[in-house]
Amino acid sequence: MSDTGPPSPDEGPALRDKRVVLIISGGIAAYKSLDLIRRLRERGAHVIPIMTRGAQQFITPLAVGALAADKVYTDLFDREAEHDVGHIRLARDNDLILIAPATADLMAKMAHGIADDLATAVLLATDTPVLLAPAMNPKMWSHPATKRNVETLRGDGLFFVGPDQGEMAESGEAGVGRMAEPLTIADAAEALLSQSPEAERGSAQHKPLAGRHVVITSGPTHEPIDPVRYIANRSSGKQGHAIAAAAAKAGARVTLISGPVTVAEPEDVTTIHVESARDMLQAVKDALPADVAIMAAAVADWRAAADTGHKIKKDGSGAPPALDLVENPDILATIGHHDTLRPLLLIGFAAETQNLVDNARSKLARKRADWIVANDVGPDTGVMGGDANTVRIVTADGIEDWPRMDKTEVATRLITKIGDFLSSR
Numbered sequence: 001m002s003d004t005g006p007p008s009p010d011e012g013p014a015l016r017d018k019r020v021v022l023i024i025s026g027g028i029a030a031y032k033s034l035d036l037i038r039r040l041r042e043r044g045a046h047v048i049p050i051m052t053r054g055a056q057q058f059i060t061p062l063a064v065g066a067l068a069a070d071k072v073y074t075d076l077f078d079r080e081a082e083h084d085v086g087h088i089r090l091a092r093d094n095d096l097i098l099i100a101p102a103t104a105d106l107m108a109k110m111a112h113g114i115a116d117d118l119a120t121a122v123l124l125a126t127d128t129p130v131l132l133a134p135a136m137n138p139k140m141w142s143h144p145a146t147k148r149n150v151e152t153l154r155g156d157g158l159f160f161v162g163p164d165q166g167e168m169a170e171s172g173e174a175g176v177g178r179m180a181e182p183l184t185i186a187d188a189a190e191a192l193l194s195q196s197p198e199a200e201r202g203s204a205q206h207k208p209l210a211g212r213h214v215v216i217t218s219g220p221t222h223e224p225i226d227p228v229r230y231i232a233n234r235s236s237g238k239q240g241h242a243i244a245a246a247a248a249k250a251g252a253r254v255t256l257i258s259g260p261v262t263v264a265e266p267e268d269v270t271t272i273h274v275e276s277a278r279d280m281l282q283a284v285k286d287a288l289p290a291d292v293a294i295m296a297a298a299v300a301d302w303r304a305a306a307d308t309g310h311k312i313k314k315d316g317s318g319a320p321p322a323l324d325l326v327e328n329p330d331i332l333a334t335i336g337h338h339d340t341l342r343p344l345l346l347i348g349f350a351a352e353t354q355n356l357v358d359n360a361r362s363k364l365a366r367k368r369a370d371w372i373v374a375n376d377v378g379p380d381t382g383v384m385g386g387d388a389n390t391v392r393i394v395t396a397d398g399i400e401d402w403p404r405m406d407k408t409e410v411a412t413r414l415i416t417k418i419g420d421f422l423s424s425r
């Protein structure tokens with residue numbers, strides 16, 4: 001960590017020569033901010049650090065200043081910096097303000113417009129984009145007060161990256177609250193700055209999912225019977241992949257968890273490849289938390305009870321081998337009933353050949369989903385593997401019938417509806 005040398009020339013064009021004010025607040029994750037400074041500088045950013053009093057309990061201004069190769073600002077009433085109203089200059093003279101770690105306390109102050117130290121004064125005086133990387137104990141993150149503050153800040157147009165799920169450094173407690181990794185934060189900063197100035201100005205309209213994390217499952221799962229045979233559903237992944245592409249276009253950070261498909265990976269999306277339902281469930285849990293999860297995969301309901309480990313051969317008797325099945329975990333229902341991982345908006349699909357709406361309604365309740373996208377996949381519809389789809393959106397409030405349209409259009413409309421839902425909260 002002693003290398004504070006010049007940035008390598010070929011990385012991160014969006015951060016190159018950008019002035020990034022990095023606010024470090026008081027949490028144990030502050031030690032990761034040291035690495036974050038390096039990551040930002042590697043991409044060509046000029047980092048101007050501000051440390052709260054709490055941050056200085058965890059790391060020293062000396063270390064931060066050495067890595068940033070700049071003065072560290074700590075005091076609102078610093079005579080040297082304030083002779084020209086330095087906090088206003090810090091608030092204005094930059095391209096991005098990044099808060100990492102952002103503590104529950106700092107977010108509460110921001111949500112209420114409190115400006116009682118340098119960091120909060122700068123945040124109240126700024127009109128440049130602000131990206132927060134929260135870090136706190138899982139109980140603090142899931143407290144209703146923090147949830148309210150996060151929604152207020154989102155409503156004010158601020159952006160978030162993380163927090164992640166994992167073990168807390170100080171208590172070993174597991175849950176959601178760990179600060180996103182420095183590389184992920186640098187990527188999020190980069191993505192934010194790579195929006196065109198026009199889009200940035202009206203980001204709420206142009207990028208309705210900016211700062212949101214969306215997890216999507218897509219395609220079939222393959223459940224091995226023996227090393228050469230498997231059980232699967234007929235699913236191309238076209239609809240789920242189209243939704244992932246539309247979410248990325250709307251500015252979301254997208255994690256796509258895909259079963260085996262031949263459709264191309266969407267651009268600007270992190271795609272994780274899995275085979276079986278159990279692998280898909282684990283990958284979904286690893287990818288959460290998210291603001292929205294869309295379970296579009298056609299997960300196999302059953303898998304073979306035993307793995308033979310070798311190819312099952314005909315035994316010459318003419319009798320087929322017995323195939324014992326066991327039920328797979330239901331990914332949508334598992335997440336729907338999960339205390340901490342359930343996203344703000346959970347969407348399932350229902351591919352049915354009969355009683356479409358009744359089945360969708362019962363799934364909504366049974367799996368604790370918020371919306372079900374129901375589609376008729378009867379043999380005459382051409383939906384399975386085809387390019388078009390006719391869907392009905394079933395929610396607690398009623399049913400919306402959408403006309404038959406291309407799967408990419410279904411995806412765009414669904415993402416618009418999600419954006420409207422999130423902005424109305």
Ligand code: C5P
Binds near residue numbers: 296299329331350363
């Ligand atoms: O019960 P059914 O399979 O029709 O439910 C469809 C919905 O449930 C889809 O959103 C699908 O992705 C999800 N599902 C799941 N895990 C399963 C079965 C279905 O997540 N094992």
